[in-house]
Amino acid sequence: MTKIDRYILILFLRTVLVCFLSIGGIFVVFHAFTSLDDLVRQGQTDGGLIRVMVRYYGPYMLLLFDWTGTIIVLMSLLFTTGWLRRTGELTATLSAGISHGRILRPMLIASLLIILVQVVNREFILPGYRDSLAMKTDEIDNETPQPMLPCDDRVNGILIEGVSILPRSKKILKPSFRLEGDFQGFGDLIVAESAQWTEATAEHPCGYFVNKIVRPEKIDTLASTGTTDRTILYTHHDQEWLASKQCFIATTINAELLQADQSTSRLVSLPELAARVKNPAVHSSASVQVLLHERLVRPPLDYALILLGLPIVINRKNRNLFVMIGVAIGTVLFFFMIKSVSGGLGGAGYLLSPSMAAWVPLLVLGPVAYVRLRDIQTI
Structure with a gap:
């Protein structure tokens, strides 16, 4: 890399940084102006206003970079070239026999690297903040119930419904599981106070721990049941790891699929999105x-x-x-x-x-x- 390459590269990267900070600053100022009371109230109990703003707006800056990174790079390419032309540096370089392609090479390579950084941000960083990006300023510390979207498990024949859901806790409040299959003794409905999503362990597959069951009333007397090749409904009757008035429902319909705000589905990683498409239980x-x-x-x-x-x-x-x-x-x-x-x-x-x-x-x-x-x- 020559001195002129370093000079052009630094000028280009500086322009990218200034453009991004300008757009991010405008977003933070306008949003914070409408939510300042909530931010100040949270700051009084959580280490100060700056710390709260970093926690809340940090993920949004990552999302903003994912949304605008390519356009900012294109505009920075224009600004940098325009500046070189205005100061006469572009003309002087061309007069030395250097082509436009050679002059633009550092910026084009840097643009490719920025796009690769976007890919890393999109696939490995943003998915961890999708719950934070869905919350409002008054929900930084206190999780509030969100509307729930019913979803049908087409493999197991269970329609999952509920009054609301806690996205970060992955917990359904007042759930009801409509049983479309033949589950002897369970009837057509399981109603409870709450249901907690959990990943698969050595004892059970992924699914929901259903707590304080209201219907069926004699859930503890019912044996676990399912299909001929796998168990779907686990009960306290024959499963020691379950408490009284508790059952476990095996399903691949996770809590994220039940959120009414499906905008967070665009923030999942590529492997998660592919697994969702290949999941036979969900349409x-x-x-x-x-x-x-x-x-x-x-x-x-x-x-x-x-x-x-x-x-x-x-x-x-x-x-x-x-x-x-x-x-x-x-x-x-x-x-x-x-x-x-x-x-x-x-x-x-x-x-x-x-x-x-x-x-x-x-x-x-x-x-x-x-x-x-x-x-x-x-x-």
Whole structure:
């Protein structure tokens, strides 16, 4: 790496940082202004206002980076090139016989690394904060019940319902499990005070500990039952690890699938999303399948968006910086229009399959982006 490479790289990364901090600062200021009372009240009991704001807005900064990182990189590419052109440094470098492609190489490599950082953030960091991103400012310390979405376990024949759910605790309040299968002695309904989701252990598969059962009244006298090859309903009658008026219901319908706010489903990692689609117990809509394929294709598609902006950066017309920004905004809007239309068609099951809907934008824009990358090598 030469001195001019380091100079351009530092200038570019500084521009990326300033743009991101500006957008993040605007978000924090406007949101904190409307929620300041809740934040101050939490700060009085939890180590100060700054600590509370870091806890609450930290995950949002990670989410904001995931949402805007690629657009910020594209705009920073424009600002950096515009600055080099305005100061005459770009002209002086070109006069030395160095091509535009060689000048832009440090920024293009840095852009690729930023996209890879986005992938790490999206797959390994954000999934751990999805509950924090769903809470309001008055729920930082105190978890409040959220509306619950009924879900049908199609494998075991159980419809899971409830009054509300505690997302972080993974606990259903006043649940009711409608038994659609033939579970001798249990009737068609199990009603209780609460149900706690738990992962699989040596004693039982994944499912819910159902506590303080109201119906059926004589639950302790009923033996565990299920299908011929596996047990679904475990009771205190023959399971010593269960207490009286308690049973265990085996199911792969976890607490996240029961949340009415399904926006958190977009924050799960790629393996979790794939497992959800492959789960035979739950119906996966076409939109969820589109989302799965979009996650796979997003890194190369994001980089294609940056490459699509190269003719805006490198042009012989010496456009004004604000004109370049306007053209860049139009390019971004065109990019997201193709992506949205394709995803909408795939999610609706019209003309495109879910997999094809996710890959169409890359198949259309990828070759164009590659041609533009090749063009700047000769300018």
